[in-house]
Amino acid sequence: MVNASGVRISWTDVPDHVQAGVERILDGTVVQAVSQSGGFSPGTADRVQLQDGRRYFIKAVHPGLNSISPSLHRRELAVAARVPANAPVPRLVDGFDDGDWVALVFEDIEGRHPHTPWQRGDVMATLQMLDELADTTVPTGPGLAWTAEDLKGEFSGWQRLTDDPWPGLDPLAAEHLPELVDLAQRGLPALAGDSLVHSDLRADNLLIRPDGRVVLVDWPFASKGCDWFDMLTLLINVELYGGHDVEQLLAATPRLARVPDDRVNAVLAGLCGYFYDAARSPPPPRLPTVRQFQLDQGDVVLGWLGRRMGWAPQSTM
Numbered sequence: 001m002v003n004a005s006g007v008r009i010s011w012t013d014v015p016d017h018v019q020a021g022v023e024r025i026l027d028g029t030v031v032q033a034v035s036q037s038g039g040f041s042p043g044t045a046d047r048v049q050l051q052d053g054r055r056y057f058i059k060a061v062h063p064g065l066n067s068i069s070p071s072l073h074r075r076e077l078a079v080a081a082r083v084p085a086n087a088p089v090p091r092l093v094d095g096f097d098d099g100d101w102v103a104l105v106f107e108d109i110e111g112r113h114p115h116t117p118w119q120r121g122d123v124m125a126t127l128q129m130l131d132e133l134a135d136t137t138v139p140t141g142p143g144l145a146w147t148a149e150d151l152k153g154e155f156s157g158w159q160r161l162t163d164d165p166w167p168g169l170d171p172l173a174a175e176h177l178p179e180l181v182d183l184a185q186r187g188l189p190a191l192a193g194d195s196l197v198h199s200d201l202r203a204d205n206l207l208i209r210p211d212g213r214v215v216l217v218d219w220p221f222a223s224k225g226c227d228w229f230d231m232l233t234l235l236i237n238v239e240l241y242g243g244h245d246v247e248q249l250l251a252a253t254p255r256l257a258r259v260p261d262d263r264v265n266a267v268l269a270g271l272c273g274y275f276y277d278a279a280r281s282p283p284p285p286r287l288p289t290v291r292q293f294q295l296d297q298g299d300v301v302l303g304w305l306g307r308r309m310g311w312a313p314q315s316t317m
């Protein structure tokens with residue numbers, strides 16, 4: 001299994017005019033920048049210190065690194081500017097956009113990523129944060145789509161795998177392909193809701209403060225939908241790294257435990273089809289590990305869904 005990672009540039013690789021634009025926002029000069037690992041982005045992700053001691057987090061990218069990354073930064077900028085102040089997210093300072101380079105400046109959060117394999121304390125603290133996030137006022141205005149609309153294409157992964165078969169598909173999935181196509185399509189209506197949804201829950205998108213509070217970072221895929229989707233995707237990440245019974249965690253999470261089994265199964269099927277369908281594509285520029293990471297997630301979700309559905313692995317006899 002690989003961890004989420006891209007081949008990043010650093011603050012020193014950012015052109016002078018972009019650095020100057022960011023420093024004007026901060027009204028100070030960057031004297032130290034420490035690149036942060038993790039996450040599927042080829043752009044910068046630096047904790048910086050100014051000459052007067054103030055600290056911030058800066059990320060910047062341009063389309064020459066990855067064609068879609070600037071649009072994701074712009075989308076995150078639109079959402080982060082309107083997230084309620086009481087939400088467990090970093091405070092946005094401002095953004096820089098010259099039509100090519102896009103940079104975002106956030107407060108620097110003192111904290112660490114969750115340990116992987118996940119420790120129970122980190123899991124429960126994150127679930128508690130997500131429970132509180134589900135009751136946060138949803139930002140209004142542009143940049144926040146419905147979760148089901150955002151994932152409509154992704155949840156058609158099994159149909160594409162049916163129309164264009166992939167020799168690398170897990171035999172269990174191949175055996176249940178028609179059922180998976182149907183399940184995934186039923187997953188889209190299950191995503192309906194009016195809650196703020198992060199839509200990209202992974203250990204590298206979380207920071208745990210010294211006091212134990214959890215902060216959720218990286219919001220380009222934010223949407224509006226059901227209040228339990230982020231909790232479910234968190235458990236997928238927990239299952240990916242192992243060490244916990246995700247069904248026990250699900251049952252111990254009231255907001256998630258009350259969701260009917262068929263809705264959970266349908267959303268798991270939709271995500272699984274997306275992971276497998278995406279995994280067979282060539283990796284995007286400077287993101288060499290993303291396809292293996294998607295394949296690993298597909299295997300994990302298929303195994304979990306198979307247990308929930310009572311599917312026995314295909315016989316090798």
